[in-house]
Amino acid sequence: MENKTENNEAKILNAxxxxxxxxxxxxxxxxxxxxxxxxNKALLHYYYRSKQLLFEAVFNQxxxxxxxxxxxxxxxxxxxxxxxxxxxxxxxxxxxxxxxxPGFIIHELNQNPEFAQQLTKKKHFPNIQKFQKQIxxxxxxxxxxxxxxxxxxxxxxxxxxxxxVGAPLLxxxxxxxxxxxxxxxxxxxxxxxxxxINAIKQEK
Amino acid sequence: MENKTENNEAKILNAxxxxxxxxxxxxxxxxxxxxxxxxNKALLHYYYRSKQLLFEAVFNQxxxxxxxxxxxxxxxxxxxxxxxxxxxxxxxxxxxxxxxxPGFIIHELNQNPEFAQQLTKKKHFPNIQKFQKQIxxxxxxxxxxxxxxxxxxxxxxxxxxxxxVGAPLLxxxxxxxxxxxxxxxxxxxxxxxxxxINAIKQEK
DNA sequence: ACTTTTGCTAACCATTTGGTTAAACTATTT
DNA sequence: AAATAGTTTAACCAAATGGTTAGCAAAAGT
Numbered sequence: 475m476e477n478k479t480e481n482n483e484a485k486i487l488n489a490x491x492x493x494x495x496x497x498x499x500x501x502x503x504x505x506x507x508x509x510x511x512x513x514n515k516a517l518l519h520y521y522y523r524s525k526q527l528l529f530e531a532v533f534n535q536x537x538x539x540x541x542x543x544x545x546x547x548x549x550x551x552x553x554x555x556x557x558x559x560x561x562x563x564x565x566x567x568x569x570x571x572x573x574x575x576p577g578f579i580i581h582e583l584n585q586n587p588e589f590a591q592q593l594t595k596k597k598h599f600p601n602i603q604k605f606q607k608q609i610x611x612x613x614x615x616x617x618x619x620x621x622x623x624x625x626x627x628x629x630x631x632x633x634x635x636x637x638x639v640g641a642p643l644l645x646x647x648x649x650x651x652x653x654x655x656x657x658x659x660x661x662x663x664x665x666x667x668x669x670x671i672n673a674i675k676q677e678k
Numbered sequence: 679m680e681n682k683t684e685n686n687e688a689k690i691l692n693a694x695x696x697x698x699x700x701x702x703x704x705x706x707x708x709x710x711x712x713x714x715x716x717x718n719k720a721l722l723h724y725y726y727r728s729k730q731l732l733f734e735a736v737f738n739q740x741x742x743x744x745x746x747x748x749x750x751x752x753x754x755x756x757x758x759x760x761x762x763x764x765x766x767x768x769x770x771x772x773x774x775x776x777x778x779x780p781g782f783i784i785h786e787l788n789q790n791p792e793f794a795q796q797l798t799k800k801k802h803f804p805n806i807q808k809f810q811k812q813i814x815x816x817x818x819x820x821x822x823x824x825x826x827x828x829x830x831x832x833x834x835x836x837x838x839x840x841x842x843v844g845a846p847l848l849x850x851x852x853x854x855x856x857x858x859x860x861x862x863x864x865x866x867x868x869x870x871x872x873x874x875i876n877a878i879k880q881e882k
Numbered sequence: 883a884c885t886t887t888t889g890c891t892a893a894c895c896a897t898t899t900g901g902t903t904a905a906a907c908t909a910t911t912t
Numbered sequence: 913a914a915a916t917a918g919t920t921t922a923a924c925c926a927a928a929t930g931g932t933t934a935g936c937a938a939a940a941g942t
Contacts, residue, residue: 500705583846590846632840642794673877
C-alpha cells in the first residue's frame with residue numbers, strides 16, 4: 475500500500491510538473507493535472523491541499539534541481555577558464571534534458587518578485603561570491619581583460635540560458651526548423667565557452 | 679465625442695497592455711483591465727469583442743513596436759562592428775523603457791508555438807539574412823574569428839535581452855538591489871558590444 | 883474476525899470569470 | 913425638436929474552476 479501511495483503521490487507531482495512547467499501557475503488547471511495523472515481531482519487536494527501548495531511543491535523541486543547545479547561548479551576550485559567551460563557545458567547539457575525549466579522559473583519569479591526575494595535566503599540558493607572573487611583576481615593578475623564580475627556572470631548566464639527561454643522567437647528569426655535549432659543548441663556546449671573566453675582572455 | 683471615444687478605446691488598450699504584459703494572457707482578468715481603464719467591463723467587449731481579441735491587439739502592437747527595431751539596424755549598411763554597437767546600445771536603451779515587453783512576448787510565444795510560426799510570415803517580422811551574409815563575409819575576409827552567423831546572432835540577442843527577462847533571478851544571484859541592478863543594465867549599453875567585439879575580432 | 887486507519891472517488895458547492903442584454907445617456911442627423 | 917445612431921452602464925447568465933463532502937475500498941493493527 476505504501477507502494478501504491480507513493481506511486482500516486484509521485485504521479486500527481488509528475489503530472490503537475492508537466493502542466494505547470496508548460497502552462498504556468500495561472501494557465502494550469504487542476505482537472506488537467508488530475509487527468510494527466512490518471513486520478514480523481516479530489517486526490518490532488520488529498521495530497522497537496524490546494525493549487526498554491528501543489529504549485530509550490532513543483533516550483534521548489536524545480537529550483538532545488540537547477541540551483542545547486544549552478545553553485546557547485548562556480549564554487550569549485552577549478553581555474554577560471556576550466557570553470558567556465560565546465561559550467562556552460564554542464565548547464566547546457568542539463569537544460570537540453572529539461573527545456574521548460576528555465577522559462578518556468580523565470581516566468582514565475584517575474585510574477586512574484588517577493589517570492590524571488592525569499593528564495594535568496596534558502597540554503598540551496600547559489601552563492602557566487604567565490605566566483606566573483608576569482609574574476610576580480612584574474613583581472614588584477616592580468617589574466618583577463620578588465621570586466622566587472624557581475625557583468626561577466628550575467629553574460630555567462632545569458633549565453634547559456636536564453637537560447638532555451640527564447641527558443642520560439644530565435645527559431646523564427648534564424649529560420650531554423652526544430653531539428654536544426656536543436657543542433658545549434660547542442661553545438662553551444664562548446665561554442666559558448668569559446669566565445670566567452672575569447673572575449674575576456676588577455677592577449678599579450 | 680470622437681475625442682471621448684478614442685480616449686476610451688485607447689484607455690482600454692493601455693490598461694490591457696499593462697495587465698497583460700505583467701500577468702500574461704492566462705493571469706489577466708477582464709475586470710482588472712476594466713478597473714484600470716476606469717470603465718465598465720462591458721465596454722471592453724464593446725470595443726474588442728473578447729479577451730482573445732483584446733489580447734491579440736496588445737500582443738500585435740507590442741510585437742510591431744519591438745520587431746522592426748531589430749530588423750532596421752541589422753539590415754542597415756553599417757560595418758559589422760558599428761552595427762553591433764548600434765544594435766545593442768539601441769536595444770538595451772529601448773528595453774529599459776519597456777522592461778516587461780521581452781518577457782511578455784517570449785512567454786506568450788512559448789505558450790503558442792503555432793502562433794509563433796504565423797508571426798514569421800508577417801511583414802514586419804525581422805529578416806536577418808543580410809546580417810548573416812555580412813558575418814559570413816567578415817569571417818571569410820579574416821576580420822573576425824570563425825563563427826556561425828546563427829551562433830553569433832543568438833549570442834547578441836541573448837546578451838541583450840536576457841538580463842531583462844531574467845531580472846529577478848539575476849538580481850537575486852548577484853545580490854544587487856533594484857538601483858544597483860538598473861545601473862548594471864545601463865552599463866550594458868556599451869559593455870555588451872565591447873564583450874562581443876572582443877570575442878570575435880581577429881588579432882593579427 | 884473486527885476495528886481502525888488510510889487511500890480513493892463521485893457528486894456537489896461557492897466563487898470567479900468571460901461574456902451578454904436591455905436600458906439609459908449622449909451626440910448627430912434631419 | 914424629433915428621430916437616429918453611437919456610447920456606456922447595471923444587472924444578469926452560463927460555464928469553468930478550485931475546493932469540499934460523504935461514503936466506499938483496501939490495508940493495517942488488534
